[in-house]
Amino acid sequence: xxxxxxxxxxxxxxxxxxxxxxxxxxxxxxxxxxxxxxxxxxxxxxxxxxxxxxxxxxxxxxxxxxxxxxxxxxxxxxxxxxxxxxxxxxxxxxxxxxxxxxxxxxxxxxxxxxxxxxxxxxxxxxxxxxxxxxxxxxxxxxxxxxxxxxxxxxxxxxxxxxxxxxxxxxxxxxxxxxxxxxxxxxxxxxxxxxxxxxxxxxxxxxxxxxxxxxxxxxxxxxxxxxxxxxxxxxxxxxxxxxxxxxxxxxxxxxxxxxxxxxxxxxxxxxxxxxxxxxxxxxxxxxxxxxxxxxxxxxxxxxxxxxxxxxxxxxxxxxxxxxxxxxxxxxxxxxxxxxxxxxxxxxxxxxxxxxxxxxxxxxxxxxxxxxxxxxxxxxxxxxxxxxxxxxxxxxxxxxxxxxxxxxxxxxxxxxxxxxxxxxxxxxxxxxxxxxxxxxxxxxxxxxxxxxxxxxxxxxxxxxxxxxxxxxxxxxxxxxxxxxxxxxxxxxxxxxxxxxxxxxxxxxxxxxxxxxxxxxxxxxxxxxxxxxxxxxxxxxxxxxxxxxxxxxxxxxxxxxxxxxxxxxxxxxxxxxxxxxxxxxxxxxxxxxxxxxxxxxxxxxxxxxxxxxxxxxxxxxxxxxxxxxxxxxxxxxxxx
Numbered sequence: 133x134x135x136x137x138x139x140x141x142x143x144x145x146x147x148x149x150x151x152x153x154x155x156x157x158x159x160x161x162x163x164x165x166x167x168x169x170x171x172x173x174x175x176x177x178x179x180x181x182x183x184x185x186x187x188x189x190x191x192x193x194x195x196x197x198x199x200x201x202x203x204x205x206x207x208x209x210x211x212x213x214x215x216x217x218x219x220x221x222x223x224x225x226x227x228x229x230x231x232x233x234x235x236x237x238x239x240x241x242x243x244x245x246x247x248x249x250x251x252x253x254x255x256x257x258x259x260x261x262x263x264x265x266x267x268x269x270x271x272x273x274x275x276x277x278x279x280x281x282x283x284x285x286x287x288x289x290x291x292x293x294x295x296x297x298x299x300x301x302x303x304x305x306x307x308x309x310x311x312x313x314x315x316x317x318x319x320x321x322x323x324x325x326x327x328x329x330x331x332x333x334x335x336x337x338x339x340x341x342x343x344x345x346x347x348x349x350x351x352x353x354x355x356x357x358x359x360x361x362x363x364x365x366x367x368x369x370x371x372x373x374x375x376x377x378x379x380x381x382x383x384x385x386x387x388x389x390x391x392x393x394x395x396x397x398x399x400x401x402x403x404x405x406x407x408x409x410x411x412x413x414x415x416x417x418x419x420x421x422x423x424x425x426x427x428x429x430x431x432x433x434x435x436x437x438x439x440x441x442x443x444x445x446x447x448x449x450x451x452x453x454x455x456x457x458x459x460x461x462x463x464x465x466x467x468x469x470x471x472x473x474x475x476x477x478x479x480x481x482x483x484x485x486x487x488x489x490x491x492x493x494x495x496x497x498x499x500x501x502x503x504x505x506x507x508x509x510x511x512x513x514x515x516x517x518x519x520x521x522x523x524x525x526x527x528x529x530x531x532x533x534x535x536x537x538x539x540x541x542x543x544x545x546x547x548x549x550x551x552x553x554x555x556x557x558x559x560x561x562x563x564x565x566x567x568x569x570x571x572x573x574x575x576x577x578x579x580x581x582x583x584x585x586x587x588x589x590x591x592x593x594x595x596x597x598x599x600x601x602x603x604x605x606x607x608x609x610x611x612x613x614x615x616x617x618x619x620x621x622x623x624x625x626x627x628x629x630x631x632x633x634x635x636x637x638x639x640x641x642x643x644x645x646x647x648x649x650x651x652x653x654x655x656x657x658x659x660x661x662x663x664x665x666x667x668x669x670x671x672x673x674x675x676x677x678x679x680x681x682x683x684x685x686x687x688x689x690x691x692x693x694x695x696x697x698x699x700x701x702x703x704x705x706x707x708x709x710x711x712x713x714x715x716x717x718x719x720x721x722x723x724x725x726x727x728x729x730x731x732x733x734x735x736x737x738x739x740x741x742x743x744x745x746x747x748x749x750x751x752x753x754x755x756x757x758x759x760x761x762x763x764x765x766x767x768x769x
Contacts, residue, residue: 134181136246140239143182147236150229168220171228175213183209183235185307193556196298197373201424207387208416209234213599218229229740238267242752261332264352269299287345291336292503299332300347301584308339314591341483353689370453371428371710378424378718386419386725393729410741414728418744419721423755426715430759438763443674443689444699451685453710455669457647461599462642464663465610465617468654469693470671474501476508477567479588480558481580484514487571490541490582492517493530501568501584505541529570540573541582555581566619585619592624596692600625600695602768605648609633609663610642610750613703638663653686654696671696692769701768709762713755720751 133144135709153167164170179187182381183205188207209231216226268276268290268643275290280298283289288304291297297310309321311617312334321337333354349355388410398408406522432449439446442544446452460524479487491509494502495516509516519539522532544551544559551571559581562569567583588683591742596606607628610617617631639652639662645651646668653660653667656675664670672684675691688695726732726746738745 135244136239138245139182139185141234143178143232143236146178146182147229147232149174150232155163160653168226170226171226171232172217172220175216175232176233178232179209179213182239186238187236189444192547198380201383203383204386204416204419205234205238207390208741209418210408212413217404219406223464226265227406227410227741228558230410230413234741234744239754243295245268262296264296264298264332268295276696283345283348285345285348289343289345290708291341292340292345293336293340295336297330297332297334297336297341297343299345299349300352301330301343301345302328303328304342304344306339306341308341309337310341310552311335311337323493343764347390356366364665370450371707371714378397378695382419382424382721386416389419389729390415390726393769397730409730410731411733413741414739414744415725416740418724418739418747421719422712422719423720424753427717427755427759428710431706431710431713431762434762435497435702435709438767439699439702442695442698442702444685444695444702446699446703447685451669453707454650454704455652455700456702456707457650458604458652458669460605460607460645460651462607462609462645462651462653462663462667464638464653464655465608465612465620466586467675468660469608469626470588472656474504474568474584474586474588476582477564477585478505478583479507479508480555481572482564484512486580486582487512488517489534489539489572489579490572492519492534493522493539493541495519495531495532496522496532497524499524500528501570504584505582533627537575537603541570544573544578546574547571547578549578551578564615566616566617588620589691591693595697596626596703597702598626598694598697598768600627602700604700607636607645609653639666642666651747652696652700654693667768670697698769700765703766706762707764709759709765713758715757717751 149164150171152161153164153171153576155161156163186202186205187210189200189202193203212231212234216228216231218224219226224315250512251278264280266277267283268275269283270288270290283299289301290485291300293308300515303326304326305326307325310320310324310330312331323339330341331354332352347353350359354357367761393472394408394412395417397403397411398405403411403489432452435452436446436449442645446455466472476487480662487505487509491506491514494505496519506516517534519532519534522530525542526532527629531538531540531542531546531547532540540546555571557732559569559571562581562583565583565585567585569581569583572580572582585677599606599699605628607630608621609630610616611633612620614629614631617629621628621629638660642651642653642663643666652669652671653663654671654673655661656673657665660672661683664672666676669686670684671686673691674687676688686699688699698752724739724744725739728744730738732738
């Protein structure tokens with residue numbers, strides 16, 4: 133089928149001679165010979181080529197006992213066209229130009245809408261442009277260029293400075309910085325070295341990297357982002373059903389109003405047939421609720437597209453609408469509010485000595501917290517001492533010989549001397565803060581303390597503070613004990629803590645919150661999937677498990693909790709824009725119909741079918757332009 137653009141330009145070109153004839157009457161220019169017959173030929177071509185789609189759509193809807201927006205265009209233009217043929221044969225006034233201009237202006241509105249839709253969906257296009265066509269394969273010590281389609285999981289690829297990373301994988305060798313802003317929205321380059329994950333489509337900047345392919349094709353992050361954005365932009369929000377129901381009722385009502393307008397003018401007000409038809413056709417054309425039909429999808433397209441640019445994936449219109457009504461925001465703790473790995477937060481005593489001794493022992497330990505102590509020492513560039521006679525005392529701690537003296541890390545009971553009162557007070561204080569505290573001893577005496585905790589993410593406190601400022605009720609749902617949970621909640625400012633929750637019970641706790649209002653749940657782990665699915669809106673961290681990401685309705689690619697604020701802000705502004713669009717689409721019809729029907733004709737205020745078509749076209753264009761303003765709307769962050 134011919135594109136909207138071609139149909140519009142063809143109709144416009146064919147309608148220009150009729151426009152000339154109209155202007156000729158005002159400016160006393162020479163008229164086109166046999167102008168009415170020329171108008172018949174030109175309008176017939178416009179109806180057959182550019183206007184045929186409206187008639188086909190209206191007829192298909194009629195066969196299904198339904199009326200759509202094209203019904204009004206088809207009825208209006210066919211009425212004007214057929215009456216003009218009758219009038220031409222009976223030497224009466226014709227208005228072929230009205231039928232022609234209606235089609236021109238309706239197609240103009242659709243053309244502008246189509247063009248603006250293209251602009252609105254540029255986020256998907258830009259993402260698709262990131263896909264790499266070739267990759268450098270390392271095989272048998274040699275490198276060769278291969279098509280991306282030929283790359284398989286397990287292949288080893290090379291990426292040079294300035295090249296794009298071909299697909300998702302893990303760095304095997306090399307060191308570089310990678311610009312991931314096109315995928316995650318993160319503006320600062322990220323350092324990459326052996327063991328770090330890399331994302332296909334991102335830009336390698338400074339060094340050479342060799343990486344092992346872990347995902348290809350539709351399984352890569354870029355492909356999944358493109359698919360999610362496409363799906364969201366073509367989806368419908370629940371409010372769209374309201375618009376559809378309005379249109380279903382509105383179209384037949386308008387047709388009845390148009391018949392009534394014709395009857396009043398022709399039968400009761402003794403108007404000429406042509407004038408009565410003009411009012412009826414104008415009523416049909418101006419009432420065409422095209423703007424109503426595009427009010428929701430255009431706003432959804434722009435809103436989800438802008439979110440994608442910020443590293444926030446909103447999976448569909450229903451999620452976006454629901455997100456605009458959220459009252460409670462519930463969080464998992466470990467890996468969501470916190471970093472998900474223990475770190476040393478406090479070293480009490482002579483810090484360098486205490487940390488050196490503790491790290492020396494723990495470097496030989498397999499305890500989950502040992503790595504945090506060793507990492508702290510490495511960060512401070514401490515030299516670890518040699519340990520002999522290392523022993524792991526189950527449930528107590530570890531001991532060993534360093535520089536001829538017995539050293540331990542664990543419970544204070546391992547010391548032969550009682551712990552000093554000042555250290556005992558400090559230990560109680562740290563434990564009350566929800567931290568795990570180990571004593572460090574040498575020669576039978578406790579010389580220091582080391583505290584370990586899974587600390588909040590840097591973005592957590594600011595994000596939760598912002599959510600509270602905006603009126604959201606914040607909740608933490610965690611399997612941790614009450615003391616540890618309360619300690620983290622206090623640090624970040626959470627309103628309510630629900631602790632000691634078994635993984636299977638998280639969903640039920642979310643259900644309880646839903647009784648108090650629309651609830652979002654933010655999580656990252658497999659155990660969070662039921663709660664993410666139960667919540668009105670599930671928000672998954674991009675660093676989380678595939679199950680969590682698949683279950684969440686919103687995915688935060690950058691893993692920053694501040695993006696929750698942005699996501700909810702975009703949702704609110706998009707839904708508000710949808711309501712504004714619907715309001716203007718309806719108010720335009722309510723104002724325009726009485727004018728088109730000739731209610732104000734006594735005062736010289738009338739609207740020809742052609743002008744009604746122009747007004748309707750620009751109504752649709754204005755709704756799309758309104759949606760595009762979402763691209764520059766201020767987003768909370």
